[in-house]
Structure formats: C-alpha cells, structure tokens
Amino acid sequence: MSAAGDRLQDTARRAALALPGTDHGYPFTEHLDVYKVAGKVFLIVTDDPDEQIITVKCEPERARAQVRGYTSITPGRYLDKRHWISLGPGPGITERLVTEAVEDSYDLVVRLPRPTP
Numbered sequence: 001m002s003a004a005g006d007r008l009q010d011t012a013r014r015a016a017l018a019l020p021g022t023d024h025g026y027p028f029t030e031h032l033d034v035y036k037v038a039g040k041v042f043l044i045v046t047d048d049p050d051e052q053i054i055t056v057k058c059e060p061e062r063a064r065a066q067v068r069g070y071t072s073i074t075p076g077r078y079l080d081k082r083h084w085i086s087l088g089p090g091p092g093i094t095e096r097l098v099t100e101a102v103e104d105s106y107d108l109v110v111r112l113p114r115p116t117p
Contacts (some may be wrong), residue, residue, distance in 0.1 A: 023037070
C-alpha cells in the first residue's frame with residue numbers, strides 16, 4: 001500500500017520523534033519542519049501541500065539505487081544530490097520504506113563526527 005503525501009509526512013514525523021535525542025523546529029522557513037540529532041539534520045518534512053515530500057540523508061550508493069528503483073524518490077531537493085534523497089507519494093512508497101529511510105538517515109547522522117568549534 002502506497003503512502004499518500006500526508007501519511008508519508010506523518011509517518012516520517014512519528015519515526016523521527018521516536019528516535020532518542022531528536023529535536024525539531026522551523027529554522028529555515030515555516031514550510032520546512034527540520035529534524036535534528038546532536039545538532040545535525042537528518043530529516044526535512046516539506047509542509048507545502050503542493051509538494052508533500054520528505055528529505056533524508058542516504059549513503060551515495062544506496063541513494064542512487066533508491067532513485068533508480070522508485071519513480072517517487074529523487075535526489076535531495078536543495079541539498080547535496082549524492083547524500084540526500086527526497087521521497088514523495090507514489091508507487092512503492094510504503095510506511096515501512098519511509099520509516100526505514102528516516103531511521104537510516106538518523107543512524108548516518110549519529111555516526112558523523114561532531115563539528116569542532
């Protein structure tokens with residue numbers, strides 16, 4: 001069963017908030033709900049009703065495979081196209097796929113070294 005845009009976004013939000021240390025807010029614009037762990041972004045939910053997408057961090061090789069495998073997954077909107085993907089509603093975009101994408105993104109960000117001041 002494919003996730004509609006609002007369900008896709010709600011699923012992503014629930015998955016993110018279930019992860020330890022997650023914080024979120026709107027630091028860039030009122031239409032981008034940004035989720036962070038340890039001060040690093042791992043999920044962006046676009047609140048624009050005309051563009052119901054989420055954007056997550058993804059290892060480059062996996063990102064290329066996801067983009068090739070799903071018509072509703074594209075290189076990350078407004079971000080590094082190698083390391084981020086955007087998921088929109090469409091064939092094959094299930095709640096499980098969305099949850100796994102959010103969890104994988106979180107795991108990648110948690111493993112990144114903290115920036116030095």
